[in-house]
Amino acid sequence: MRDDRWPNGARSCVALAFALDGPTGPQLIDGSIWRSPKRFCLGGYGPFRALPRILEILRRFQLPATFFVPAWVVEQWPRECQSIVDHGHEVAHHGYMHECFWDLTVEEQHEVIGRSQVTFERVLGAPAVGFRAPTGDWHLETPRLLLEHGIFYSSSMRDDDRPYRHVINGTLSELVEIPTRVDMDDYSCFAYFRDPDFPPSQDRIASYRLTLDNWCQEFDGHHAIGGCFTTIFHPEVSGTPGRAILLEQLLQHLTEQNGVWFARCREIAAWWRSADTHEELPSEHG
Numbered sequence: 001m002r003d004d005r006w007p008n009g010a011r012s013c014v015a016l017a018f019a020l021d022g023p024t025g026p027q028l029i030d031g032s033i034w035r036s037p038k039r040f041c042l043g044g045y046g047p048f049r050a051l052p053r054i055l056e057i058l059r060r061f062q063l064p065a066t067f068f069v070p071a072w073v074v075e076q077w078p079r080e081c082q083s084i085v086d087h088g089h090e091v092a093h094h095g096y097m098h099e100c101f102w103d104l105t106v107e108e109q110h111e112v113i114g115r116s117q118v119t120f121e122r123v124l125g126a127p128a129v130g131f132r133a134p135t136g137d138w139h140l141e142t143p144r145l146l147l148e149h150g151i152f153y154s155s156s157m158r159d160d161d162r163p164y165r166h167v168i169n170g171t172l173s174e175l176v177e178i179p180t181r182v183d184m185d186d187y188s189c190f191a192y193f194r195d196p197d198f199p200p201s202q203d204r205i206a207s208y209r210l211t212l213d214n215w216c217q218e219f220d221g222h223h224a225i226g227g228c229f230t231t232i233f234h235p236e237v238s239g240t241p242g243r244a245i246l247l248e249q250l251l252q253h254l255t256e257q258n259g260v261w262f263a264r265c266r267e268i269a270a271w272w273r274s275a276d277t278h279e280e281l282p283s284e285h286g
């Protein structure tokens with residue numbers, strides 16, 4: 001392991017990240033959410049109720065975070081989203097209505113990203129520089145389109161435990177990837193609701209204690225190898241009163257370790273991009 005992988009000799013890096021999805025996704029796009037208002041309320045719980053609780057926890061631990069927010073949510077809850085920025089965190093792209101980019105044409109992706117940038121600039125004062133694919137996959141042209149819209153990092157892929165730069169048309173690009181992990185997605189253990197049952201194969205939520213143990217173990221492993229530990233937490237999932245305690249316990253564990261660089265994704269991406277000597281061979285991810 002290189003000694004200078006992270007700034008100031010830090011051993012590992014933590015990018016706390018939340019997806020403030022709100023009541024977006026296929027049901028909002030096709031309009032069916034209005035026939036099931038309780039689903040709208042479930043999503044609305046994120047920006048309305050859970051977000052302030054999470055911001056308060058982060059403030060207490062004095063930790064920075066990144067919030068990936070569909071621009072439609074920014075429009076519906078402008079004050080709440082502004083409070084993310086006011087607390088010193090980053091707000092970044094997550095589609096306009098949490099679209100599946102794989103399903104969109106190049107023109108549609110242009111429209112979604114461009115329209116979202118306009119919203120970010122108008123409501124929050126600046127366009128976003130980061131992106132997390134709403135459904136975890138994207139179109140082959142998406143990386144190029146992100147760069148064209150001034151976005152210089154993505155946190156969407158699942159293929160590494162350190163950042164890397166994307167290869168576009170055989171060339172190492174300026175787009176930095178901060179890979180995520182599905183086992184650090186709170187949906188995989190806690191997102192359970194009825195009518196319809198979701199996720200279909202899950203018949204109950206996971207144990208809080210065992211989940212906390214999983215998360216801590218995964219961080220310990222990342223710390224040991226000098227990796228970049230990233231979360232896919234959702235305020236509407238992880239911001240309930242009981243799970244907020246769990247989040248506090250996780251942050252307690254992270255902050256008890258020495259040599260951890262806590263940063264917003266844009267700082268991690270900028271630092272990684274500025275240090276060409278940190279690059280892996282492009283073929284690994286090409």
Ligand SMILES: [Zn+2]
Pocket residue numbers: 019021094098134135
């Ligand atoms: Zn999402």
